[in-house]
Amino acid sequence: MHLWADSNSGFQGDELLHIETGNNLAFGYMEFPPLIGVLAFIQNLFQSEAVMVHHIFPHIAAILIIILVSKITVELGGKTKAVLLVLTCIIIAPAFGRSQQLFQPVVFSQLFWVLNFFLLLKYIKYLDKKYLWYLTLTTALAFLTKYDAVFFVFGVSALLFFRFTRLALFRDKFWWNIFVFILLISPNLIWQVLNDFPVLKMFDRLYETQLVKQAPIEVVQGLFMALNPLTLFITIPAIISMFHNSTKAYKPLKVSVLLSVIFLAFSQGKSYYFYPIVLTILPFGGVFWVHTILPKRKWLIYPTGIILLTGVFLIPFGMPIFPLKSYLKYDYPFENREVVKDGQFNVRFDERYSKEKWAVTLKELKNVYDSLPNREKNNTIIWGKHYAQAGAVNLFNERYDLPEAFSLHGSFYNWVPKGEMPETTIGLGYNVGDFFKGYFEEVIKVKTIYNPYSETEEEQHQHIYICKNPKQTFNELKTLFNDRVFE
Incomplete structure (x- = not known):
């Protein structure tokens, strides 16, 4: 679907900035960390102006997200049915269709968030030191991709709240992991210092013009629609499972998610800031269905699957799988929008x-x-x-x-x-x-x-x-x- 959407797409405005970073490699940029510039540099080697060429890395990231979310579901105890339910929710959500198509830090932030969550799960489950080091490296890469990694790092502090994970951290001398993490991100921190912290000026401007104007209910409504209301069949059980029959082994994992959500909510994040967290919550919903609901009511899997699949009708709202003219015919009967003055066909995105x-x-x-x-x-x-x-x-x-x-x-x-x-x-x-x-x-x-x-x-x-x-x-x-x- 992403490849098909490429054929009907031009470049979103921010993508044109990100592509240009590949011609100006640096340890930092005014709005975001440096990793996007490295990826743009590689894509620019093709010397192409084609949308698909500049979407190579977003498409690879989208595939890896699917794989990692599946592996998280399996690690939590889910099997085929749980994986299918979770992946169906991702496919029918306009939020992931669009955000995982564009060449922006957003899709790579989602990738590193689910990768970090997977490694955190493995560490909590097996208390193996190697996973802590893998997590250190990938969290540093996440920070160098998008600064929202600080919300994940805040959530990881949940490991200190539980005796068995706290003892493991001290046994593994976790302060060395903190040192290496700071060392890895230091080139970007130094760049920010030398350039008078432009990212803070950008956030100030963002809060002044956008974030302070949005009400919490608007964020929730935006997230609700972007994820497709039908995914509530999985997200509500996922949230319930966070507080229901929690095993000792997974309590730190669930508290880490909760801490990230709280920190992000207090930071007045936009609805799409929550997308990476949703990707880590959905597997809990799939597992809850398989272990708690289906054993007593096996027949529910069929109507639930059919209901979720009807969500494909919302996919065109997230990805341009239709050419513009066809999309206009498809979109207008369903979407009630404010008409731009003197506009003819004003189109979102x-x-x-x-x-x-x-x-x-x-x-x-x-x-x-x-x-x-x-x-x-x-x-x-x-x-x-x-x-x-x-x-x-x-x-x-x-x-x-x-x-x-x-x-x-x-x-x-x-x-x-x-x-x-x-x-x-x-x-x-x-x-x-x-x-x-x-x-x-x-x-x-x-x-x-x-x-x-x-x-x-x-x-x-x-x-x-x-x-x-x-x-x-x-x-x-x-x-x-x-x-x-x-x-």
């Missing part, structure tokens, strides 16, 4: 329409660039106000024979050229008003590009400007934007 959006945008940029005198064309650069705009230009610039683009938004801030700005800059922005006039003596709006599929009114129109005679150098421009990187 820009990967559904960005293939068409960027093709139109880059053709218009090409027309504007070709209209410049030859002496200017050789010394022209494109300024994308949003990092997705700069990322799209840099990914497709060879096809359209365009110059490189820069941006002062997000991690692109660190990749701005040095020295004097060229006499002519082509500006590309959404509804930015007089933004470019503050940095050039002459600014002329030459094109407006309409996007009928935009989910928000702010991104319904893109504007192209010809900007001449810059008022500052690149270095001075960076100074002006030092506190505006995430605006």
Whole structure:
């Protein structure tokens, strides 16, 4: 399904930023840790602009998630029926369909979360020192993938609450594991220090603009719909099993999940922040069904399986398995959405329409660039106000024979050229008003590009400007934007 969805997808905006990190390897980035840059670097070796090529690692991660969740279910005592119930819940959940398709840290965070949970389970079950060392290494990789690994680390502290795991930790001299973990993540921590902790500025901006505005009930509702309401047949038993007939061996495991949930809830995380935790809870539901419900009512497996399978009708809401035109026909009878002013077909999730959006945008940029005198064309650069705009230009610039683009938004801030700005800059922005006039003596709006599929009114129109005679150098421009990187 993911491969099929690739054929109907363009690139989601954040993916264009992540792809560009592969051309700018570093020990850290403004919004996320460095591992995504290493993966992007490998994908970029193919020198391809194809969606499927840049989704190689997400697809591998999705396969490994399926395998690891299955192995967790088996380790907890489940067999074929339990595994099938759990995996069906994953397949029918729009949440996992979309998040595991895109080239973002999210899918790799899910992978390392379930891998770490599997190793934690193995350590609790067998108290074998090697699993503690495996867990140390994979948790460090998780931290270098996405900072939400701190929620998992907080949950692991549950091992200290129980005598048998606490004794095992002291026997295995766990402080060396802590030392090695800190050592492994230290390059990124040092990068953050040297760059004045940009990730904290990003989180401040995120809380200011998004997280503080969301009510807990909205998070729960969003999670409920994203996971598919039908999965409640498994998630509710999973939650019940966390507090019902808990064996001594698995109590630390369950408390670790509970601690992670509590920490994440108090941090006002978005609904998708909980996806990795859900992947670790579902196996408990599958095992509970097999061991507690089915022995007394074996016939329930058939109606339950059929009900879960009807959830496939929600899959198109998570993955673009339909072409855009077909999706519009499928989507509108079922989804009650607010219509964007003057919009025609506003569509959630820009990967559904960005293939068409960027093709139109880059053709218009090409027309504007070709209209410049030859002496200017050789010394022209494109300024994308949003990092997705700069990322799209840099990914497709060879096809359209365009110059490189820069941006002062997000991690692109660190990749701005040095020295004097060229006499002519082509500006590309959404509804930015007089933004470019503050940095050039002459600014002329030459094109407006309409996007009928935009989910928000702010991104319904893109504007192209010809900007001449810059008022500052690149270095001075960076100074002006030092506190505006995430605006």
